[in-house]
């Protein structure tokens with residue numbers, strides 16, 4: 001049985017708060033690049049970009065938002081069926097000397113972010129890299145932490161977190177599911 | 184995908200997936216750091232029983248840009264030419280721990296024999312077998328067409344409604360065969376133009392229009408793509424046509440024929456070219472020519488193929 | 502070797518009559534139903550089994566001398582016995598080539614000593630199969646091997662003048678030229694039947710006309726010089742037409758088809774599996790149907806195996822590098838039943854004709870085959886026509902395993918084979934090499950003619 005932990009309004013509030021925190025720590029939208037990690041991180045990055053553009057007048061969201069595919073950098077490729085990569089799109093200003101904020105839906109082991117840092121490293125040299133995540137569920141395998149967190153959700157390893165976003169799933173919620181199907 | 188042996192058995196979705204991944208790979212080729220860590224720890228063997236430096240270095244670049252280890256096994260002058268069999272060679276490569284084998288062979292079907300055998304468990308990529316197929320060449324040709332004909336909007340689409348005229352030695356061309364199947368799968372219409380001696384027996388049963396007359400075909404089709412095939416001089420000695428001059432006059436893409444093409448149509452050649460025989464220097468170097476793009480795109484396509492074959496869990500034998 | 506008597510009870514003769522076949526002293530002494538077994542006779546329950554005269558294969562490659570890694574006269578005749586054959590004609594493409602009296606006598610002796618079947622050597626038409634000058638046809642004909650069939654099989658006698666001379670010359674010795682019809686220029690490096698499939702697979706085509714044009718030329722030559730001509734392994738519908746036309750003109754031509762050309766088509770080659778590589782190549786379904794019709798209407802006189810053993814490494818390779826040929830002795834009768842009998846095209850009397858009496862007549866194999874008359878030599882085979890089974894490699898008795906029928910369900914199975922009264926195959930089990938050799942010594946003592 002899935003249990004809803006964030007509803008549409010909660011998600012919207014969390015993203016608004018994250019956007020404000022990003023602007024605050026960066027002291028505005030200058031030299032800011034927001035890169036979503038496919039699939040749902042891209043949607044979240046888009047939304048954050050639009051919120052920021054609403055706050056900082058004159059900011060073009062498409063000039064600061066992009067996507068960063070990490071498929072080619074995963075360390076577990078051989079353990080899964082072949083994944084189809086998604087495009088990487090970096091805003092025209094590039095990432096050299098910028099503040100790059102990586103956006104993902106759920107932070108768990110940290111391996112995705114490790115791969116994202118490697119991918120970023122091959123694209124250029126940002127001034128700083130920050131991490132924003134809608135949900136931090138704990139259980140890190142690597143020394144990685146998020147700078148901007150929508151909600152900390154203590155979970156057991158047996159549980160599953162489902163993030164559903166309108167643009168992709170047609171509904172909007174975050175739920176926890178007891179993973180029993182594996183047994 | 185477990186092996187890539189031919190384009191005949193490639194479905195439309197699968198073909199488009201390869202082309203789309205090649206777009207991602209092409210993006211990587213435009214960055215300063217052109218290397219991806221994806222196939223770190225994997226070993227790709229280029230097993231070339233037939234000389235082809237161009238194809239070999241293209242596969243080598245593709246594998247290296249994905250961080251695979253590459254072993255070049257040229258069969259010329261090695262124990263293979265002294266009678267060591269395909270089986271012995273395959274078992275040697277298996278013992279070396281090859282994850283992928285890129286094979287070029289003068290015998291049609293050799294890649295399939297290797298893939299079907301229990302000599303080696305590696306993924307097999309056909310890099311050209313006899314007069315059978317050359318699937319990565321056809322994929323890079325399709326990729327080149329898609330990018331040229333739909334600039335900025337190439338992802339996710341086929342080649343529906345695109346007209347392609349392929350001219351030359353169809354009989355001996357694995358490139359023509361692979362293109363025939365792939366372009367058809369992607370929705371393009373294909374016309375072969377060749378002297379009757381160089382049209383394969385039974386080609387009238389293939390999904391292709393056949394013509395002996397290049398000028399009439401160009402006038403009638405106003406094609407989006409004209410692909411010229413290399414004509415080998417030994418064909419003349421075997422009486423497929425009387426002389427290079429006569430061939431060039433009838434079936435070569437000279438400056439005059441080039442001028443009669445639509446300005447937005449593209450001219451392709453799989454290389455290496457015989458300038459002045461099947462294609463004039465003017466046509467080869469014109470803005471409509473994609474010859475150099477084809478070379479660059481070859482690396483992207485081969486990266487995509489190696490990625491699909493070697494990155495995931497090995498698919499179980501079907 | 503103790504002389505055994507056998508009573509095959511309840512067998513069905515090719516003409517459909519029930520028979521109790523009594524074998525004594527190497528001969529059939531009675532076929533009357535209701536015979537009781539003389540004391541000491543082995544009684545075989547032959548109920549449901551069809552009795553055929555011992556099968557005769559006019560086209561076998563025994564490979565000895567020279568290619569003993571593929572087959573020997575001993576192993577090849579064991580394969581023959583397992584397939585119901587009591588006589589095989591051994592093709593001349595050995596090493597050295599069977600183009601002298603010495604070589605053909607050697608092959609004859611090896612066969613005589615093995616005891617599994619009567620071996621009749623075929624002599625080469627030209628020296629070294631080179632197609633340049635006639636071999637010593639007279640010497641081979643007058644040797645102890647008494648060669649009557651001459652063939653360059655594997656190669657075509659393509660020179661028109663040489664073929665004319667060969668046809669004329671063998672008349673002197675009542676011989677026959679068995680032509681492997683293949684225009685060499687039209688089939689240079691050819692790999693499979695030429696058509697849409699060869700073009701798709703990128704395998705060099707082997708056009709039907711390369712076979713048909715040689716047959717057309719040769720039947721006209723045979724007519725012109727008034728000589729017998731035998732055409733090996735017809736494989737195309739056009740070849741059947743040409744032979745049919747020739748026979749209608751009264752030309753003394755005979756023709757054969759192989760079991761594999763009567764059942765298999767080129768589509769198998771999609772796998773590039775070299776087990777399907779054979780000369781002449783597998784053709785289209787239309788050709789298979791035309792060959793079957795040709796056997797049914799008598800245009801094609803006989804079925805012959807073209808048993809062509811090759812070691813594993815000759816087939817475990819890319820298609821172009823693999824050898825041509827398939828083994829066929831053990832599977833021949835089941836394939837014939839499957840393709841021709843169960844389809845209603847042939848009766849068992851026709852099978853006796855195409856697999857025994859006619860090949861014996863073409864090859865001048867005298868006193869070997871029969872119509873189950875009393876006193877006939879006890880060369881016969883018992884077939885279980887009700888058997889339906891998947892052909893497996895363990896049914897092969899020769900040295901090589903290059904069968905295209907592995908995994909194919911075939912009808913009919915050979916149970917017993919008798920060679921001059923000796924059971925070379927007993928309810929599916931081959932006689933031991935020692936027993937067969939003892940039988941051979943017995944035949945020699947009795948003076949049974951080697952060519953009978």
Ligand SMILES: [Zn+2]
Pocket residue numbers: 654655656681733734780781807
């Ligand atoms: Zn032959």
